[in-house]
Amino acid sequence: MLSEWGSAIGRRLLALAPVLLGITLLVFVLNAVALGDPARAALGQRADPEVVRQIREQYALDRPLPVQYVMWMRRLARGDLGHSYHQQRPVTEIIADRLPPTVHLALAATLVSIVLGMSAGALAAARPGTALDHALVGAAVLGISTPVFWLGMMLSLVFAVSLGWLPVSGYGDGDLGHLVLPALTLGALHTGTVARMTRSSLLEVVRLDYVQAARAKGLGEWAVLGKHALRNALIPVVTVIGIGLADLLVGAPLTETVFAWPGLGRMLVAAVGQRDLPVVMGAVLIFAVVYVLGNLLVDLAYLVIDPRTRAGAAE
Amino acid sequence: MIRRGAEAPRRRWRQARAHRGFLAGLSLVSLFALASALAPLLAPYDPRWVPTGDQAATLLAPGSQHALGTDVLGRDLLSRVLYAGRVTLSIGIGVELVAAAIGCLVGLVAGYFGGWLDGVLMRATDTVMAFPSLVLAIGLIAVFEEPGLEKVFLVLIALGWTTIARVVRAEVLSQKNREYVQAARAVGVPDSIVILRHLLPNCLGPLLVAATIGVGSNMVAEAGLSFLGLGAQPPTISWGAMLAEGQTFLTAAPWVAIFPGLALLLTVLGVNLLGDGLRDLLDPRFRKW
Numbered sequence: 001m002l003s004e005w006g007s008a009i010g011r012r013l014l015a016l017a018p019v020l021l022g023i024t025l026l027v028f029v030l031n032a033v034a035l036g037d038p039a040r041a042a043l044g045q046r047a048d049p050e051v052v053r054q055i056r057e058q059y060a061l062d063r064p065l066p067v068q069y070v071m072w073m074r075r076l077a078r079g080d081l082g083h084s085y086h087q088q089r090p091v092t093e094i095i096a097d098r099l100p101p102t103v104h105l106a107l108a109a110t111l112v113s114i115v116l117g118m119s120a121g122a123l124a125a126a127r128p129g130t131a132l133d134h135a136l137v138g139a140a141v142l143g144i145s146t147p148v149f150w151l152g153m154m155l156s157l158v159f160a161v162s163l164g165w166l167p168v169s170g171y172g173d174g175d176l177g178h179l180v181l182p183a184l185t186l187g188a189l190h191t192g193t194v195a196r197m198t199r200s201s202l203l204e205v206v207r208l209d210y211v212q213a214a215r216a217k218g219l220g221e222w223a224v225l226g227k228h229a230l231r232n233a234l235i236p237v238v239t240v241i242g243i244g245l246a247d248l249l250v251g252a253p254l255t256e257t258v259f260a261w262p263g264l265g266r267m268l269v270a271a272v273g274q275r276d277l278p279v280v281m282g283a284v285l286i287f288a289v290v291y292v293l294g295n296l297l298v299d300l301a302y303l304v305i306d307p308r309t310r311a312g313a314a315e
Numbered sequence: 316m317i318r319r320g321a322e323a324p325r326r327r328w329r330q331a332r333a334h335r336g337f338l339a340g341l342s343l344v345s346l347f348a349l350a351s352a353l354a355p356l357l358a359p360y361d362p363r364w365v366p367t368g369d370q371a372a373t374l375l376a377p378g379s380q381h382a383l384g385t386d387v388l389g390r391d392l393l394s395r396v397l398y399a400g401r402v403t404l405s406i407g408i409g410v411e412l413v414a415a416a417i418g419c420l421v422g423l424v425a426g427y428f429g430g431w432l433d434g435v436l437m438r439a440t441d442t443v444m445a446f447p448s449l450v451l452a453i454g455l456i457a458v459f460e461e462p463g464l465e466k467v468f469l470v471l472i473a474l475g476w477t478t479i480a481r482v483v484r485a486e487v488l489s490q491k492n493r494e495y496v497q498a499a500r501a502v503g504v505p506d507s508i509v510i511l512r513h514l515l516p517n518c519l520g521p522l523l524v525a526a527t528i529g530v531g532s533n534m535v536a537e538a539g540l541s542f543l544g545l546g547a548q549p550p551t552i553s554w555g556a557m558l559a560e561g562q563t564f565l566t567a568a569p570w571v572a573i574f575p576g577l578a579l580l581l582t583v584l585g586v587n588l589l590g591d592g593l594r595d596l597l598d599p600r601f602r603k604w
Binding site (some may be wrong): 008018019022023025026030033034052100105141142144145147149153154156157161193246250253254257258265268269271272273275277280281283284287288291292 | 324336438439442443445446447448449453454455456458459460466471531535538539542543544545558561562565566569572573576579580583584587588591
């Protein structure tokens with residue numbers, strides 16, 4: 001039993017290695033291409049030649065690219081993402097400052113999409129083919145097609161500008177009021193996907209024998225759905241939460257820009273504008289690593305929910 | 316499962332006409348494509364014309380003179396929304412044409428030949444897909460000195476081919492051991508002909524579905540990048556760039572943000588409905604939504 005878990009987890013970790021290697025390689029190449037001469041790019045055209053030489057030596061910029069890559073990886077392994085000459089601070093420090101707001105926002109948005117999405121999906125599945133079902137399905141497609149940043153502006157227009165219920169933008173002191181609109185915005189895209197997936201997955205499951213059996217026992221429709229159907233319907237829903245991670249990370253730069261949210265996404269956008277390349281590449285790398293590790297967690301969640309995935313060598 | 320003969324297309328069309336989502340999507344897409352194509356005829360004003368002097372008309376609310384109002388420079392929003400559609404739609408479709416061609420080639424080669432070639436190509440695909448798309452797009456844009464629409468075009472191609480490659484490869488893998496392919500190879504048909512004449516046609520359904528969805532994501536990505544100031548630069552007009560202006564005047568003149576966003580939303584909705592519809596019609600495995 002234990003070795004089964006071990007090998008299942010081991011296989012997934014092993015599959016992770018080439019992806020992480022690919023990510024770092026791509027970011028490294030981007031960085032190299034973007035900088036041309038990194039020392040000069042970092043220090044500016046009028047830099048003191050002596051300082052440029054020192055930087056070159058320090059980062060081995062005169063060595064061949066593969067050697068530079070290995071050295072860069074070593075620094076990465078020590079948690080060194082480089083130095084922002086624009087802000088005169090280590091990139092890791094800058095990212096660490098901006099991470100908590102993004103995490104708050106992402107968690108709140110996930111909560112929004114799961115609660116709203118699963119209730120809408122279950123509601124639609126309970127009365128398939130009715131007007132309510134069609135309305136919810138329509139709303140889900142609409143939610144998936146709405147550009148996040150526009151939705152953010154419209155929510156802000158209604159609830160902040162017109163009604164004045166919530167703050168227009170900003171982080172506040174991390175209070176709930178400031179979090180509501182950004183979380184709704186970022187969660188909306190994914191709410192539609194969760195709703196669709198919950199509905200079709202529930203409709204699939206309710207046709208199965210054991211659900212029919214539960215029904216034949218005389219259980220009420222909601223008990224059947226809640227106790228028996230929902231658990232099995234959870235498997236694809238976990239997948240969808242995994243996909244949702246992509247939506248969250250893609251939506252973060254946009255949502256954070258709309259609401260002046262001091263997170264990683266807005267930092268990334270600002271850094272591109274300032275051509276602060278160490279920060280750009282550091283942020284891109286962090287986003288990718290979070291994405292990959294998030295997907296790993298989803299895989300591991302499968303192991304818990306669905307025993308079938310623990311056995312066998314196939315993915 | 317694919318039955319050939321004269322009956323098949325006609326039956327498809329009959330099914331398509333009965334599919335409400337597909338029809339709604341087709342109508343929305345045609346409407347916005349036509350409106351953009353005919354922008355020079357339909358637009359009441361020059362989209363870049365800035366009225367001055369006693370004609371000045373900044374941030375006018377929608378009314379009889381300007382159906383959708385004017386922006387901060389007094390430019391007519393209806394005209395701008397129509398012209399901006401050309402940019403967003405051409406990026407959406409143009410990018411997808413190139414990306415689908417690349418992805419198709421990669422998928423066919425990887426799936427058919429397998430081995431180390433498959434390994435390399437699929438690791439490359441995995442790597443690109445390991446990034447949240449917009450974040451990698453922003454990182455790629457940062458490589459260039461100046462942002463611009465032509466860079467958005469290149470960057471979105473660099474991201475877009477991966478989905479297509481995976482779809483086509485999966486389809487090739489499921490087809491290549493069927494008898495008809497084996498038979499063709501057994502009688503000495505060259506690989507290139509097997510790929511183009513036998514495998515490619517069988518990939519077209521899933522390819523079309525994936526490419527349609529791709530057009531939608533390209534448009535959203537372009538709008539997002541332009542909204543962030545990393546895409547279309549003035550004087551190019553795009554819905555995303557208009558929305559960035561709209562945000563500045565959200566309180567004083569909400570219409571500046573409302574209309575370009577609605578246009579984008581309805582076009583993307585149309586493309587998504589079209590993609591879902593095509594999947595229902597072309598792929599018998601998906602029959603629910």
